[in-house]
Amino acid sequence: VALIKIANDLRWMNAGPLAGLGEIELPALQPGSSIMPGKVNPVIPEATVMACAQVIGHHTAITVAGQTGNFQLNVTLPLIAYNLLDSINLLGNVARL
Numbered sequence: 001v002a003l004i005k006i007a008n009d010l011r012w013m014n015a016g017p018l019a020g021l022g023e024i025e026l027p028a029l030q031p032g033s034s035i036m037p038g039k040v041n042p043v044i045p046e047a048t049v050m051a052c053a054q055v056i057g058h059h060t061a062i063t064v065a066g067q068t069g070n071f072q073l074n075v076t077l078p079l080i081a082y083n084l085l086d087s088i089n090l091l092g093n094v095a096r097l
Helices: 002-014 043-067 077-095
Strands: none
Touching (some): 002 043, 043 077
């Protein structure tokens, strides 16, 4: 959740210069709008928010899977392992952006 907050703050701080905060300038990694010359899309913060949303979904799936175990048997261990490893991979990829 903190990573989502940071990414959203970066998007807001990059907005501008006429109608936004314009405190920082993110690098132009992707062309902006054809009707708004000079517009820079904040693709890294947006990708970070999407990855974090997926990790939150994985966390929910892991939580539910962990609750379905009976005594010492939990048949959902493959689901838990898959979602955990995918979350680690996603966050690692976002950290390298």
